[in-house]
Amino acid sequence: MALFDxxxxxxxxxxxxxxxxxxxxxxxxxxxxxxxxxxxxxDLIGTARTLxxxxxxxxxxGRDEDALAYTRGEREYRNLLLxxxxxxxxxxxxxxxxxxxxxxxxxxxxALSSSxxxxxxxxxxxxxxxxxxxxxxxxxxxxxxxxxxESARRMQAAVDALHPYAEELFEAGAETGVLPSREAVxxxxxxxxxxxxxxxxxxAPSVAxxxxxxxxxxxxxxxxxxxxxxxxxxxxxxxxxx
Amino acid sequence: MTQTTPLWEVFIRPRNGLSHxxxxxxxxxxxxxxLQAARDVYTRRGEGNSIWxxxxxxxxxxxxxQAGENFEPTADKVYRHPTFYDIPDDxxxx
Numbered sequence: 001m002a003l004f005d006x007x008x009x010x011x012x013x014x015x016x017x018x019x020x021x022x023x024x025x026x027x028x029x030x031x032x033x034x035x036x037x038x039x040x041x042x043d044l045i046g047t048a049r050t051l052x053x054x055x056x057x058x059x060x061x062g063r064d065e066d067a068l069a070y071t072r073g074e075r076e077y078r079n080l081l082l083x084x085x086x087x088x089x090x091x092x093x094x095x096x097x098x099x100x101x102x103x104x105x106x107x108x109x110x111a112l113s114s115s116x117x118x119x120x121x122x123x124x125x126x127x128x129x130x131x132x133x134x135x136x137x138x139x140x141x142x143x144x145x146x147x148x149x150e151s152a153r154r155m156q157a158a159v160d161a162l163h164p165y166a167e168e169l170f171e172a173g174a175e176t177g178v179l180p181s182r183e184a185v186x187x188x189x190x191x192x193x194x195x196x197x198x199x200x201x202x203x204a205p206s207v208a209x210x211x212x213x214x215x216x217x218x219x220x221x222x223x224x225x226x227x228x229x230x231x232x233x234x235x236x237x238x239x240x241x242x
Numbered sequence: 243m244t245q246t247t248p249l250w251e252v253f254i255r256p257r258n259g260l261s262h263x264x265x266x267x268x269x270x271x272x273x274x275x276x277l278q279a280a281r282d283v284y285t286r287r288g289e290g291n292s293i294w295x296x297x298x299x300x301x302x303x304x305x306x307x308q309a310g311e312n313f314e315p316t317a318d319k320v321y322r323h324p325t326f327y328d329i330p331d332d333x334x335x336x
Contacts, residue, residue: 032269032282033279036282039282039286135278139275139278143271238244
């Protein structure tokens with residue numbers, strides 16, 4: 001059961017962030033980003049699907065990927081608070097993406113040698129996707145941070161708003177020896193963020209009270225409405241296919 | 243946006259050994275973001291393994307008004323095509 005919970009946490013992170021990114025589709029500031037963000041969303045949702053499928057098999061209670069994604073309520077979701085944060089402006093979205101990808105890339109690197117063949121398989125694909133997400137989001141963070149007065153102000157505002165959610169990335173959660181240690185990923189994450197912030201001229205604020213609770217199902221008020229929208233179709237037409 | 247964000251032409255090489263081919267254009271602030279935008283817009287279905295981007299302003303194009311003087315004079319010079327020449331049978335394969 002411990003591995004089921006751990007895989008579910010990972011799957012929830014990917015689905016929730018993927019759905020958040022997909023909300024930009026048709027609303028991005030430029031056509032190029034209108035394609036780039038859904039591309040990244042599809043990377044995340046693809047990973048989530050494999051993980052939910054795997055979790056369903058580990059649980060052995062007959063729940064498939066759709067049952068896990070569409071019929072659990074907010075309190076049953078185990079995702080990080082960071083990934084459920086509303087999109088905000090483009091600076092917030094790029095920073096959230098950078099924080100997550102800069103964590104997942106070294107995490108998947110470590111997972112390549114996992115004894116669980118599904119996890120190792122997901123890692124092989126995801127490690128390249130996360131490397132691109134770091135690059136894409138990182139280059140934007142640098143340009144906005146080191147751009148105009150207005151873009152620098154808004155980029156720093158995003159850092160101030162989201163940094164309190166970073167610590168939760170390293171929280172142990174339902175970890176097992178089959179998956180990498182989250183704490184062990186911290187040096188790589190900090191090095192990536194420091195390099196990008198240095199180029200961008202951004203300052204990470206000191207955080208007295210890190211925001212956590214996602215792994216226990218204690219979420220912010222923004223997750224409920226997001227899940228309601230995401231799950232509405234499946235709940236209205238259970239089992240529908242197209 | 244067109245006034246502040248430069249336009250770039252995108253060239254993709256479908257696979258090793260072929261040439262880069264023009265596929266379209268994108269907006270981006272600089273060459274790094276231009277390559278990312280080209281990747282995101284034009285390689286979503288496995289179209290290639292190499293991307294070039296060139297600032298559209300750096301391309302110097304022939305004037306359509308001069309198309310007549312540029313290209314029509316070649317129309318009646320059929321002897322420039324190899325198929326114009328009869329090859330004697332005993333030459334064999336060339």
